[in-house]
Amino acid sequence: MILAGGLSRRMGGADKSLLELHGQPLLAHVLRRLQPQVGSILINTNHPADAYRGYGAVVPDPHDLPAMAGPLLGVAAGLRASPTDWLLCVPCDSPWLPQDLAARLRAALAGGTAGVAAAWAAGRRQGVFLLLHRGYLPSLEDWLRRGERKVDLWLTAQGVVDVPFADAAAFANLNTPDDWRAAAQASQSANR
Numbered sequence: 663m664i665l666a667g668g669l670s671r672r673m674g675g676a677d678k679s680l681l682e683l684h685g686q687p688l689l690a691h692v693l694r695r696l697q698p699q700v701g702s703i704l705i706n707t708n709h710p711a712d713a714y715r716g717y718g719a720v721v722p723d724p725h726d727l728p729a730m731a732g733p734l735l736g737v738a739a740g741l742r743a744s745p746t747d748w749l750l751c752v753p754c755d756s757p758w759l760p761q762d763l764a765a766r767l768r769a770a771l772a773g774g775t776a777g778v779a780a781a782w783a784a785g786r787r788q789g790v791f792l793l794l795h796r797g798y799l800p801s802l803e804d805w806l807r808r809g810e811r812k813v814d815l816w817l818t819a820q821g822v823v824d825v826p827f828a829d830a831a832a833f834a835n836l837n838t839p840d841d842w843r844a845a846a847q848a849s850q851s852a853n854r
């Protein structure tokens with residue numbers, strides 16, 4: 663699930679996933695790194711679905727849950743729509759996400775009792791880079807219906823397994839015009 667349903671206030675409300683970076687929509691950069699790791703792609707957005715044709719199945723926010731509830735609302739949409747019992751979530755504005763994200767999160771859950779893992783880098787949880795089992799949907803829906811929105815609080819309450827990643831730059835978000843300018847000016851390194 664690529665989470666692209668935000669309001670993008672810091673970018674003037676523009677759909678960040680479709681803004682170009684190095685001549686391609688940001689969504690194309692995220693897809694290039696994500697597709698080899700998963701069987702199918704879902705995109706959570708509230709923008710017109712036609713703009714995403716060819717990228718993946720568009721999944722809007724559920725109408726029976728509180729609107730504007732942040733990324734967890736997109737995660738709930740993904741769990742409802744996922745063709746499998748496991749859902750890997752990433753944000754649309756992180757074009758350098760780890761190429762082994764799915765494998766490392768899955769390995770961290772193997773043999774244990776937990777069913778949700780999140781990336782940990784730069785001294786904090788990268789909460790929207792997560793792998794979780796469909797069984798967490800009732801808890802997530804209840805959380806959202808109570809008016810809760812905080813990703814880290816919900817993950818902690820679920821007993822999340824934090825998986826360390828050394829490359830903090832892999833989780834960099836392009837949130838502001840300054841972030842975009844810096845990314846556009848920087849040449850991509852050989853390992854990205």
